[in-house]
Amino acid sequence: MFNQIIKKLRILFMKGKPSYIYKNKHGINKLNISENAIRVCETLNKNGFEAYIVGGAIRDLILGLKPKDFDIATNATPEQIKHIFKRARIIGKRFRLVHVIFYKEIIEISTFRSSPIDIKQDEFGRILTDNYFGSQSEDSNRRDFTINSLYYDANSEIIIDYHDGVYDLKKKQVNLIGEASIRYREDPVRILRAIRFASKINGSISPDTLKYIEKQKELIANIPQARLFDELIKILTCGNALKCLLEIKSNNLHTFLIPTLEETLKKTDSMNFLKISLDETDQRILNSKSVSSSFLLAAILWPQVQIEYQKNYKKNKNIYISMTSASDTVIEDQLKVLSIHKKIISDMKTIWLMQTKFETRKNKTSFRLLQNPKFKAAYDFVLLRAKSNDFDKVVAQWWTNWLESDDKEKENMLKTINKTKNKKQEHKCD
Secondary structure, eight states: OHHHHHHHHHHHHHTTOOEEEOHHHHOOOGGGSOHHHHHHHHHHHHTTOOEEEETHHHHHHHHTOOOSOOEEEESSOHHHHHHHOSSEEEEOSSSOEEEEEOSSOEEEEEEOBOOOTTOOBOTTSOBSOOOOBOOHHHHHHHSSBGGGOEEEETTTTEEEESSOHHHHHHHTEEOBSSOHHHHHHHOTHHHHHHHHHHHHTTOEEOHHHHHHHHHHGGGGGGSOHHHHHHHHHHHHTSSOHHHHHHHHHHTTOGGGTOTTHHHHHHSHHHHHHHHHHHHHHHHHHHTTOOOOHHHHHHHHHHHHHHHHHHHHHHHHOOHHHHHHHHHHHHHHHHHTTSOOOHHHHHHHHHHHHHHHHHHHOOHHHHHHHTTSTTHHHHHHHHHHHHHTTSSOHHHHHHHHHHHTSOHHHHHHHHHHHHHHHHHHHHHHHO
């Protein structure tokens, strides 16, 4: 409460005027900024426009994190930007942006937004069109959170801060800009973003920003499915995924994303597998490695797949039919809440079904597994399961040894396994 009072007094004192934070205070090393982003800013400046690196990249750099991408805000219109850069394209309708394309990087540029009175909104208050251009000050008011409303001048290396965002970063607190009840209605995704950012910075959500989440969470149902799916992947790749999911659950928001999460968190074994999976993901993010959406979702839904599998296996005693049926059931239930791309669904099912084949270790089947495009993903999935005691560690190590062997050694290892199986069967018959 005391921090909130101090925060309000600071904003009142600022009276809409920005703070200027110099390099010796913010500590950002320019060498950690994309050369392409700096080049875009310089080019816009040379053509008479303002240009700043803005938002999440600046937030992450202050925190010592490596940004995923670099966005730029300018007073140039989309058409003017496209005219300046050869490899540029205008995207979006509700919110027009420009993508400037480099060899391995896309720099996203937005034009400063204003807040017109006649802005188009739907019956729930969600903004439908947002292409009214304005000044940097107006643009700062349109941004969602104070920690995302930071403008970095690549030339002077100064941060321009209209809403005390640097102060909030130091306090590790997420604050909405403006009235929470209105801002959530404008874009309900902000409810999920508030939780994601708090988890990402390992901080908390301010009371004023938190209090309307419970009251307005039903607005999430109005979010287009594609956007909601994108936000789910961002949650799972925020760098602190388990904390974020636990916060999602504690705020009763999981029903809009992953309804099975509640059941998963109740069981020690499922929780252990989830923790290990997400810790591995966090580490990959930290090391700037790619993360597969299908692999992530396969891990999140796996505990429920196992429950369905056990039910089916008791009935038919066939591992492949049981796993196929379990996969279909879990996917069908998930799709009632959130649509998933067909390719991702296909990959998830393949990863799950291949788990049964890793257990059997048959000669022809084992060699055919190597030809499957999802073999590496399925094998990595087995290793995760072994770490969480969900899969026999000895068998998992066997697969690792088998993969490191040449073809002749592979055949000998499989023959040894088959002989062992036959002896066991003979012993049972005796």
